[in-house]
Amino acid sequence: MTPTPVPYTELPFDALWDTPGIGSPPGGAEPSSDAPWYLPWDRLPAADVAAVRAGLEARSYVFHTSGSTAEPVRRILSGARLSADSTQLARLVHPYAPQAVVSFAPVRHAYGASATMLLPAVTGLPVWFWPTFDCPPPVVPAARIVVVAIPWTFRILRRHPRWLASFEHITFLHSSAELPSEARKLYDSERTAVVEVLGSTETSAVAHRHGWDPSGPWTLFDDVTFAPDAESDSPDATDGVPLTVSGPRLAALPDGSHPARHELDDLIRPLDDRRFLRLGRRAHLVKVNGVRHDLNGIAARLRAALDCADVACVRVPDPLRGETYDVLVAGGTGLTEDAVRATARGLGAAPREIRLVDRVPRSSLGKPLAPRTTS
Secondary structure, three states, X not given: OOOOOXXXXXXXXXXXXXXXXXXXXXXXXXXXXXXXXXXXHHHOOHHHHHHHHHHHHOOEEEEEOOOOOOOOOEEEEEHHHHHHHHHHHHHHXXXXXXXXEEEOOOOOOHHHHHHHHHHHXXXXXXXXEXXXXXXXXXXXXXXXXXXEEOOOHHHHHOOOHHHHHOOOEEEEXXXXXXXXXXXXXXXXXXXXXXXXXXXXXXXXXXXXXXXXXXXXXXXXXXXXXXXXXXXXOOOOOOOOEEEEEEOXXXXXXXXXXXXXXXXXXXXXXXXXXXXXXXXXXXXXXXXXXXXXXXXXXXXXXXXXXXXXXXXXXXXXXXXXXXXXEEEEEEOOOOOOHHHHHHHHOOOOOOOOEEEEEOOOOEOOOOOEOOOOOOO
């Protein structure tokens, strides 16, 4: 039986700051589900677009970090800073001449507010919000599109090859620092491009790169500079230094003040005053017997090798080695703990435990959530 298509509801333009709701709802709680919607910015007269943008930019929005590596924190971003962020993103995708935007990033997160809401407003492109796995793809009357991607976007898209094939060109705008292995299965040198963005709720977008090379260098945006702590950060450190930046798009603290700098969770090796190599996220790195391992990288390779729906590697303390990690596997066909452990051999340090679970806990942006501990 063919499922009934889910309509993409056209939202009214007169109160976009309330519907679909930019930023965190009261208390920081996340809604249980999202509905698909679209905004035909291209049908709105230029004067009306300017008026709606002014309304969006005149407000401030509260965001909570995902809690994927620590307890969630609250930050405030003005509409003007979100608009400045989306202008930077527009410059990145402009060379690919997109005609529409299809987004998977909910606007209650800073990335979604910038890329799903303000990027179409800045460019005048129509946008469709595709919220869930079981939602059908939108009907997009365009030849060239930008897909605003989050980690599980590529797994969803692989289920819709005919929809993908209907476009002349697709630009993937991805923000997570870890391009999933499924993404590279959609690579087509003539029809696809990927633009990666690195940032956080606290900083907005800070760096970017083009291409499909997972080890390629990142470049700071033109309004962002390195701002290392002179006492602790050595630019020549071979083991990596925290990515610490300064710029005009940093989010405000809960008291309304704006910090001069922010230290992200990413470890980097600077190449010059604008470029760097990213070594991984501190919360996802483990050092076993003097060797550092990137848990996100191990999870990506396991996900590609196993016939399963989802994989995550979670760092845990170890009384002998200091730290190690567990592997969480959800879904799959006939998988056993021994089979997963055998597949994991040679990918990095051996995991402590293999846990077959019903689902891997993730934020709405697809990031694995750190397990909650009780004292």
